Amino acid sequence: xxxxxxxxxxxxxxxxxxxxxxxxxxxxxxxxxxxxxxxxxxxxxxxxxxxxxxxxxxxxxxxxxxxxxxxxxxxxxxxxxxxxxxxxxxxxxxxxxxxxxxxxxxxxxxxxxxxxxxxxxxxxxxxxxxxxxxxxxxxxxxxxxxxxxxxxxxxxxxxxxxxxxxxxxxxxxxxxxxxxxxxxxxxxxxxxxxxxxxxxxxxxxxxxxxxxxxxxxxxxxxxxxxxxxxxxxxxxxxxxxxxxxxxxxxxxxxxxxxxxxxxxxxxxxxxxxxxxxxxxxxxxxxxxxxxxxxxxxxxxxxxxxxxxxxxxxxxxxxxxxxxxxxxxxxxxxxxxxxxxxxxxxxxxxxxxxxxxxxxxxxxxxxxxxxxxxxxxxxxxxxxxxxxxxxxxxxxxxxxxxxx
Amino acid sequence: xxxxxxxxxxxxxxxxxxxxxxxxxxxxxxxxxxxxxxxxxxxxxxxxxxxxxxxxxxxxxxxxxxxxxxxxxxxxxxxxxxxxxxxxxxxxxxxxxxxxxxxxxxxxxxxxxxxxxxxxxxxxxxxxxxxxxxxxxxxxxxxxxxxxxxxxxxxxxxxxxxxxxxxxxxxxxxxxxxxxxxxxxxxxxxxxxxxxxxxxxxxxxxxxxxxxxxxxxxxxxxxxxxxxxxxxxxxxxxxxxxxxxxxxxxxxxxxxxxxxxxxxxxxxxxxxxxxxxxxxxxxxxxxxxxxxxxxxxxxxxxxxxxxxxxxxxxxxxxxxxxxxxxxxxxxxxxxxxxxxxxxxxxxxxxxxxxxxxxxxxxxxxxxxxxxxxxxxxxxxxxxxxxxxxxxxxxxxxxxxxxxxxxxxxxxxxxxxxxxxxxxxxxxxxxxxxxxxxxxxxxxxxxxxxxxxxxxxxxxxxxxxxxxxxxxxxxxxxxxxxxxxxxxxxxxxxxxxxxxxxxxxxxx
Numbered sequence: 001x002x003x004x005x006x007x008x009x010x011x012x013x014x015x016x017x018x019x020x021x022x023x024x025x026x027x028x029x030x031x032x033x034x035x036x037x038x039x040x041x042x043x044x045x046x047x048x049x050x051x052x053x054x055x056x057x058x059x060x061x062x063x064x065x066x067x068x069x070x071x072x073x074x075x076x077x078x079x080x081x082x083x084x085x086x087x088x089x090x091x092x093x094x095x096x097x098x099x100x101x102x103x104x105x106x107x108x109x110x111x112x113x114x115x116x117x118x119x120x121x122x123x124x125x126x127x128x129x130x131x132x133x134x135x136x137x138x139x140x141x142x143x144x145x146x147x148x149x150x151x152x153x154x155x156x157x158x159x160x161x162x163x164x165x166x167x168x169x170x171x172x173x174x175x176x177x178x179x180x181x182x183x184x185x186x187x188x189x190x191x192x193x194x195x196x197x198x199x200x201x202x203x204x205x206x207x208x209x210x211x212x213x214x215x216x217x218x219x220x221x222x223x224x225x226x227x228x229x230x231x232x233x234x235x236x237x238x239x240x241x242x243x244x245x246x247x248x249x250x251x252x253x254x255x256x257x258x259x260x261x262x263x264x265x266x267x268x269x270x271x272x273x274x275x276x277x278x279x280x281x282x283x284x285x286x287x288x289x290x291x292x293x294x295x296x297x298x299x300x301x302x303x304x305x306x307x308x309x310x311x312x313x314x315x316x317x318x319x320x321x322x323x324x325x326x327x328x329x330x331x332x333x334x335x336x337x338x339x340x341x342x343x344x345x346x347x348x349x350x351x352x353x354x355x356x357x358x359x360x361x362x363x364x365x366x367x368x369x370x371x372x373x374x375x376x377x378x379x380x381x382x383x384x385x386x387x388x389x390x391x392x393x394x395x396x397x398x399x400x401x402x403x
Numbered sequence: 404x405x406x407x408x409x410x411x412x413x414x415x416x417x418x419x420x421x422x423x424x425x426x427x428x429x430x431x432x433x434x435x436x437x438x439x440x441x442x443x444x445x446x447x448x449x450x451x452x453x454x455x456x457x458x459x460x461x462x463x464x465x466x467x468x469x470x471x472x473x474x475x476x477x478x479x480x481x482x483x484x485x486x487x488x489x490x491x492x493x494x495x496x497x498x499x500x501x502x503x504x505x506x507x508x509x510x511x512x513x514x515x516x517x518x519x520x521x522x523x524x525x526x527x528x529x530x531x532x533x534x535x536x537x538x539x540x541x542x543x544x545x546x547x548x549x550x551x552x553x554x555x556x557x558x559x560x561x562x563x564x565x566x567x568x569x570x571x572x573x574x575x576x577x578x579x580x581x582x583x584x585x586x587x588x589x590x591x592x593x594x595x596x597x598x599x600x601x602x603x604x605x606x607x608x609x610x611x612x613x614x615x616x617x618x619x620x621x622x623x624x625x626x627x628x629x630x631x632x633x634x635x636x637x638x639x640x641x642x643x644x645x646x647x648x649x650x651x652x653x654x655x656x657x658x659x660x661x662x663x664x665x666x667x668x669x670x671x672x673x674x675x676x677x678x679x680x681x682x683x684x685x686x687x688x689x690x691x692x693x694x695x696x697x698x699x700x701x702x703x704x705x706x707x708x709x710x711x712x713x714x715x716x717x718x719x720x721x722x723x724x725x726x727x728x729x730x731x732x733x734x735x736x737x738x739x740x741x742x743x744x745x746x747x748x749x750x751x752x753x754x755x756x757x758x759x760x761x762x763x764x765x766x767x768x769x770x771x772x773x774x775x776x777x778x779x780x781x782x783x784x785x786x787x788x789x790x791x792x793x794x795x796x797x798x799x800x801x802x803x804x805x806x807x808x809x810x811x812x813x814x815x816x817x818x819x820x821x822x823x824x825x826x827x828x829x830x831x832x833x834x835x836x837x838x839x840x841x842x843x844x845x846x847x848x849x850x851x852x853x854x855x856x857x858x859x860x861x862x863x864x865x866x867x868x869x870x871x872x873x874x875x876x877x878x879x880x881x882x883x884x885x886x887x888x889x890x891x892x893x894x895x896x897x898x899x900x901x902x903x904x905x906x907x908x909x910x
Contacts, residue, residue: 265751
């Protein structure tokens with residue numbers, strides 16, 4: 001009972017932030033609905049109803065774009081036609097496909113932030129991980145069973161990303177070089193490394209003039225969860241959920257996680273308690289990079305099927321917002337990633353069906369983050385009584401020292 | 404001005420912070436307001452300075468009843484407040500900081516007239532002996548001088564009633580003496596002072612009348628000319644308190660800690676510990692006295708493995724530990740109660756239970772092969788909370804939510820939760836109230852009687868004399884004298900702390 005109440009209290013501000021952002025989004029839809037605005041002087045009732053109808057249509061399209069239309073799912077299942085079933089459930093599977101890399105990345109950022117390391121280099125770590133996986137799969141092509149190639153690709157991908165995260169961790173622990181600077185800079189290095197690698201004939205898709213790798217799907221493919229035409233949802237999503245459980249266990253049930261969190265909150269006290277603060281930094285960054293690398297590997301080996309220069313598409317940065325929305329909790333990361341996945345997938349249909357531009361979604365996501373970052377604002381809007389400052393917030397705002 | 408607070412009550416959710424408190428202070432007198440943390444002193448003063456509104460009761464100044472809607476109203480009525488935590492803009496100079504919010508202006512555009520402000524500030528500081536350079540930047544000033552700037556701020560606003568909230572908490576003994584001089588010159592010109600503190604010596608030295616608060620009520624009043632420390636302490640805590648911990652004679656055994664010709668550098672690479680020899684035996688308490696900044700901090704850090712040494716030897720229980728890690732030293736059975744518990748001893752945003760295992764989490768039963776055993780952690784932490792009488796809503800409460808005394812109890816409970824061969828406590832009672840001090844001292848003596856070697860570092864002479872079986876005085880990186888506890892007095896220790904050499908040694 002107590003735990004339930006705690007959970008409610010923790011989720012309150014993020015939930016209200018999401019609701020508030022959608023209300024603001026509705027206001028923007030109304031204000032940009034020029035047709036109905038023009039009608040306002042002559043037919044005020046009709047204009048207002050029309051505008052509200054626009055909001056309902058837009059958000060309705062977003063919902064069915066993200067989760068599908070239940071009635072259609074039922075009919076399709078009844079008909080037993082695989083093509084119809086696939087079309088009916090595709091929205092929700094695409095939402096999960098979109099959420100998968102965000103879960104990996106959000107967990108990665110949560111680990112590093114918990115340890116007081118501001119990992120801004122998620123994009124770079126994801127790209128290097130994906131590169132490692134791609135090279136491994138192409139090198140082993142035809143020389144081992146596909147399943148073995150898949151496992152090798154994932155392992156090398158995670159290790160490559162982990163190595164890319166290890167570098168800034170090591171630099172910080174040994175020399176005090178600030179990880180914000182080094183991780184940002186390593187993002188640029190990573191993109192150039194991938195660009196360079198994609199110029200080789202070994203990697204580049206034959207006959208292609210743009211920097212994309214050969215298609216990896218014929219060599220090996222992450223097993224699909226549902227084998228229906230056009231459904232991309234694969235085992236990567238399940239692995240992401242398992243990772244969330246593992247990360248949660250690691251952070252809160254092991255001595256390693258205890259050390260990471262202690263170092264993140266208070267480096268001097270961690271040192272006084274006999275912990276190796278530098279070790280925690282390095283480990284947190286390596287784990288963080290490893291998770292991002294694994295997420296990138298699942299993309300190239302599964303849903304995307306090849307390495308491209310824009311593979312990450314800013315996931316490393318989205319993940320920062322997402323991890324903060326999740327209060328750096330693994331369970332929260334999963335929920336936040338599902339929300340972001342749903343918004344992105346649903347936003348596309350909203351754009352097609354209601355003419356409300358997809359950009360509105362970026363606007364809503366930005367508002368969600370802004371409200372989460374300013375809990376005082378949400379509290380005063382919704383008149384939520386102030387409670388103790390959450391430790392997670394402190395973890396992300398306190399300055400971190402150097403070794 | 405004559406000040407009277409009548410039947411002031413203030414209730415917060417769950418607590419009656421002030422319960423019909425009545426106090427009065429005469430013009431030109433110092434009223435000492437004494438009480439433990441949480442007794443309601445600060446609430447009362449926040450009511451007087453207009454920050455809170457009382458639920459009932461009156462504020463009467465010179466016979467006139469006042470209702471303060473906000474702090475500005477209190478300032479207009481002549482009440483000035485000097486907070487424990489200063490409210491000054493660091494990049495301002497003294498003139499700007501003092502005049503801020505009450506600037507004299509000239510011209511149609513209301514330009515700040517610095518010359519007028521500066522002149523008044525110089526006048527005030529000469530009149531009251533507040534030695535302050537008006538053009539110095541706040542950030543460049545030591546804490547004691549910043550406090551004078553705060554006092555100037557109040558005087559500049561023509562305050563006749565000055566409230567000083569725990570003014571000595573951040574001051575060195577020297578600066579405290581200077582503050583008392585300033586208070587005397589203020590009262591000589593008719594300013595009424597309310598001096599809030601939990602330190603018995605200070606209130607006896609500076610107050611003309613003493614009111615003791617306990618749990619939101621007036622527990623009693625006392626005349627500083629006749630009252631004793633013991634009476635005041637009992638009144639504050641509500642029971643008989645041991646001001647000087649009761650302990651039998653020491654029963655020294657084998658040498659546990661031996662430091663020989665130790666040299667350690669500070670962060671600026673200056674030699675902070677410059678050839679220290681020291682021995683602490685099982686079953687005795689050695690107290691190191693000295694003014695802050697004479698190498699005590701670096702000495703302790705070197706012993707517990709947090710600072711690399713320059714040269715010399717350290718052995719603990721026969722093991723050489725010169726280059727050992729904090730973990731290795733802690734595993735030898737060394738407890739360390741750090742000087743700054745908020746920064747070094749606790750993780751504020753972790754729970755009481757997590758703080759309880761902060762340096763033992765890697766041992767059984769708290770963990771096995773890297774996996775925490777939360778049942779064992781919670782069970783032991785709950786036991787520790789019980790044994791050490793830590794006042795906390797739950798073991799899952801964040802450390803930051805606890806009072807200073809209870810935070811320190813968490814640290815002490817943790818350090819003494821495993822068998823201890825050597826305990827090192829730096830400023831173990833800094834900022835704590837009488838009840839907590841008594842408690843911590845008792846626990847240290849208990850450890851001594853259990854056969855542990857105890858090393859205490861303190862700048863408080865009372866503490867050093869109360870608990871030390873032997874007292875070593877540190878000055879300029881060296882031990883300049885070692886006295887037996889029985890022969891130690893404020894005078895002979897004070898002389899050594901000032902750098903006088905000491906020829907005989909009781910060691």
